Amino acid sequence: MxxxxxxxxxxxxxxxxxxxxxxxxxxxxxxxxxxxxxxxxxxxxxxxxxxxxxxxxxxxxxxxxxxxxxxxxxxxxxxxxxxxxxxxxxxxxxxxxxxxxxxxxxxxxxxxxxxxxxVFSSPRRTDLELLAVMLADGRVVPVVDRRFTLDEVPEAIRHLRAGRARGKVVIVV
Ligand SMILES: NC(=O)c1ccc[n+]([C@@H]2O[C@H](COP(=O)([O-])OP(=O)(O)OC[C@H]3O[C@@H](n4cnc5c(N)ncnc54)[C@H](OP(=O)(O)O)[C@@H]3O)[C@@H](O)[C@H]2O)c1
CATH class of the missing domain: 3.40.50.720 (NAD(P)-binding Rossmann-like Domain)
Incomplete structure (x- = not known):
């Protein structure tokens, strides 16, 4: 693949x-x-x-x-x-x-x-349950680049658009 x-x-x-x-x-x-x-x-x-x-x-x-x-x-x-x-x-x-x-x-x-x-993502319960198992047993580990506060969302979007993010960026609410 x-x-x-x-x-x-x-x-x-x-x-x-x-x-x-x-x-x-x-x-x-x-x-x-x-x-x-x-x-x-x-x-x-x-x-x-x-x-x-x-x-x-x-x-x-x-x-x-x-x-x-x-x-x-x-x-x-x-x-x-x-x-x-x-x-x-x-x-x-x-x-x-x-x-x-x-x-x-x-x-x-x-x-x-x-x-x-x-593909258009359409969350399905069975898929999410399998994903939860894989996250829990460590087969899948989310890659989190940076965490931003809600006030910092514009900066987060700029960071994403610049292609600098490694994995996901997270907005902490
Ligand atoms: N269909 C859906 O349901 C669905 C769901 C979620 C997201 N999306 C879409 O899927 C796309 C990816 O989302 P994402 O969150 O993964 O975005 P992302 O974090 O920005 O990832 C896109 C990656 O592509 C790489 N890239 C840019 N130009 C490239 C090139 N010429 N060749 C190879 N790699 C290149 C970028 O980094 P480097 O260039 O540094 O390698 C970047 O890591 C977006 O268009 C988003 O809107 C669709």
Whole structure:
């Protein structure tokens, strides 16, 4: 599995959930997050500021994209012929509310052997119960970058938007 944006809020959970499920995970992140991504269990890390994912000969069964602006074509090129792409974030993905990659993936998926999809989080009790067990037994450890007070929310948003957050930022109420 390839997790793009592996050092971010979603990515740090994706890496841990995947490795806990037995997947072999390669994380993609910038230089400052390489050690973090390794520390949460990624078997391999691609520092995208030095190396492109296309430079690697290997193909992944699953690509989870939580960051960046790679086209659906670029993502598909990293995938096995019957693999699955899950696009989580949209902001870097072009026009139409930043959703152009998502719309393209949904439209293309029925016509290709690969599965191209998007995810919108919808908390389910059974999923949350499993997550609680994994948190309790330490298989998943939330990566918390910084804590902010309610008054500091604008600063927290600026911190997130600058891409500096390592894992999650927490607002203490
Ligand atoms: N669909 C849903 O239900 C759902 C739920 C939650 C979040 N989201 C969306 O998912 C996305 C990720 O959320 P998040 O909380 O994880 O954000 P985040 O913490 O900012 O993580 C995004 C990560 O992408 C990395 N990144 C930026 N450019 C990249 C590139 N070119 N290649 C590889 N990595 C790159 C950033 O760090 P580095 O560049 O330093 O590596 C950052 O760690 C956001 O768009 C958010 O809105 C969707």
């Amino acid at each position: 390839l997790v793009i944006g592996a050092g971010g809020g979603v990515g740090t959970f994706a890496v841990q959930l995947a490795t806990a499920s037995g997947a072999t995970v390669t994380g993609v992140c910038s230089t400052s997050k390489v050690d973090l991504v390794r520390s949460i269990g990624a078997h391999d890390v691609i520092d995208y500021t030095r190396e492109d994912i296309a430079d690697r000969p290997c193909r992944y069964d699953v690509v989870i994209d939580t960051g960046g602006d790679r086209s659906v074509g670029q993502l598909r090129a990293a995938l096995t012929s019957t693999g699955t792409i899950v696009i989580v974030g949209g902001e870097g993905g072009g026009q139409v509310l930043g959703l152009s990659r998502q719309l393209q993936a949904i439209a293309l998926s029925p016509f290709v052997r690969q599965r191209l999809g998007v």
